[in-house]
Every structure is written in C-alpha cells, then in structure tokens.
Amino acid sequence: MRFIFKALIRFYQYCISPLKPACCRFIPSCSDYAIQAISMHGACKGSLMALLRILRCQPLCKGGYDPVPAVWPCPKPKSEMN
Numbered sequence: 001m002r003f004i005f006k007a008l009i010r011f012y013q014y015c016i017s018p019l020k021p022a023c024c025r026f027i028p029s030c031s032d033y034a035i036q037a038i039s040m041h042g043a044c045k046g047s048l049m050a051l052l053r054i055l056r057c058q059p060l061c062k063g064g065y066d067p068v069p070a071v072w073p074c075p076k077p078k079s080e081m082n
Contacts, residue, residue, distance in 0.1 A: 001043035009034050025063025030054050036068040045072055 013031050024030050033053050038046030049068065057063070 002038055002046075005038050005043055005047060006035055009038075025057050025061060026053070026066045027064065028067070030057055033066070033068060040068055040070070041072060 009031050017031065026033065028036065030050070030053055034046070034050030037049040037053075040046065041049060053066070
C-alpha cells in the first residue's frame with residue numbers, strides 16, 4: 001500500500017507539479033511531507049497526516065517549516081494518560 005501511494009505522489013512530483021507554479025507555503029513541500037509521513041507512519045496514518053497538511057496549505061495559514069512529527073500527533077484520551 002505504501003508503495004502505491006508513494007508512486008502516485010512521485011508521479012505527481014515529476015509529471016504534474018512542474019507544469020504548475022510553485023505554491024506550497026511550507027517546507028518541506030506538501031508532496032515531500034506526504035512521502036515522509038507515509039514512510040514514517042504507514043499508508044493510513046501517513047495519508048491522513050498528508051491530507052491534513054494539504055488542508056492547511058491555504059492563504060490564511062502562515063506556513064513555514066513544518067516537519068513530519070516522529071510520533072502520531074493525535075492526543076491520547078485522558079483515561080490513558082493516568
């Protein structure tokens with residue numbers, strides 16, 4: 001599954017992205033972030049992280065350096081924290 005998602009992203013990077021002007025507000029770019037997230041967290045969690053990142057890539061967001069977190073970013077429920 002990881003291979004398929006990463007292959008689709010690489011296709012986008014090499015075939016579609018060069019046809020568009022650079023517009024990503026973050027470093028690394030959203031497609032690089034997606035590949036890193038899928039590699040680190042698997043196909044499901046990595047794809048969700050990439051989708052959330054893409055949703056943040058809009059004019060109202062400041063952007064800047066935003067690396068893939070080493071740990072899944074969802075907070076644990078309070079019952080598990082004790």
